[in-house]
């Protein structure tokens with residue numbers, strides 16, 4: 010059963026979703042006459058503390074590393090565990106057929122979240138699977154070109170190196186600025202990289218390096234006009250920023266369930282627009298290979314159904330928070346963090362400031378210090394986990410700001426950063 014959002018917000022959801030959604034302290038956080046809109050607003054710190062309590066992160070851990078991997082809330086952990094137990098109560102039934110309807114319900118949840126047709130959504134294992142699927146699919150020949158800007162994640166590059174380069178296909182690698190002033194600056198770089206020979210553009214929606222949001226929609230319209238296929242890696246964007254795939258206009262989109270959506274580890278999403286599905290060649294084929302429809306990209310016989318169904322619970326959890334609310338909170342944390350670091354000459358923020366260019370990932374360099382030392386100091390002295398980034402001249406800590414990070418957590422992080430910088 011899906012979580013009832015209204016009841017969650019009123020924190021009286023015991024009957025609907027289980028006692029883990031009920032914590033007496035949230036009762037105190039919301040004054041009786043608060044409207045549903047004010048409860049859990051971006052600044053209702055009590056409510057976000059309550060939300061944090063729904064996760065089972067180690068008590069003394071300060072986790073600023075959602076960009077690497079997200080924690081699942083108790084709700085998702087419990088649901089997934091239940092699916093595992095159900096599967097093992099009658100393995101042959103549940104693995105092959107018993108959960109068909111449940112699987113379709115997850116597909117519907119995902120398609121509603123992205124505002125797409127459910128026949129365009131496949132339930133896969135991770136973003137890497139989607140990127141591999143794209144790279145191996147297109148019939149390219151020597152001389153064709155693929156645009157892969159320099160901030161692509163390795164998982165968006167390696168498959169093209171493996172499948173396409175040996176055919177004599179050229180990988181064109183335009184260089185993006187770390188701190189663009191506007192999205193147009195990025196669009197121009199892509200426009201200049203396109204040639205008569207460009208067949209594919211593959212791009213991240215949000216870079217994992219410094220959290221820069223790329224203008225997929227604008228590049229998509231250029232690609233369509235020129236008959237170029239556009240594949241998008243949405244590993245960092247999905248669950249963090251609000252968008253509709255239908256608005257982006259790309260041909261393909263791959264994303265992870267286990268980062269900003271808080272889904273089980275090894276759950277992912279593939280979007281393939283209806284008119285481009287027949288170009289894709291499944292990574293594995295099984296008995297229904299000739300039944301051309303979106304399910305052919307997820308039908309691997311025995312597979313991780315509890316995780317896949319658990320991803321449905323993660324969508325329920327996200328819907329309960331609400332995409333608007335979640336995004337507003339993340340932008341509010343971004344501002345709170347940047348206000349304390351920007352202008353302090355001990356630090357340099359290496360993520361563009363405008364909200365259309367960044368959100369919950371901020372890269373910060375401690376000037377004159379090696380990033381690995383900073384990271385080790387934070388972890389060993391303060392139990393703060395974040396990701397050190399060395400590539401692209403970053404030498405910066407990648408700070409992920411998610412809905413389970415409170416302002417107090419950020420204050421604690423700032424104290425640690427300052428102490429390290431002054432050492």
Ligand SMILES: Cc1ncc(COP(=O)(O)O)c(C=O)c1O
Pocket residue numbers: 076077134135136137138162164165213215216217242244245264265266277
């Ligand atoms: C931009 C980007 N793409 C792809 C991936 C790989 O994601 P997955 O482990 O879901 O395949 C990551 C992981 O950090 C990422 O940041």
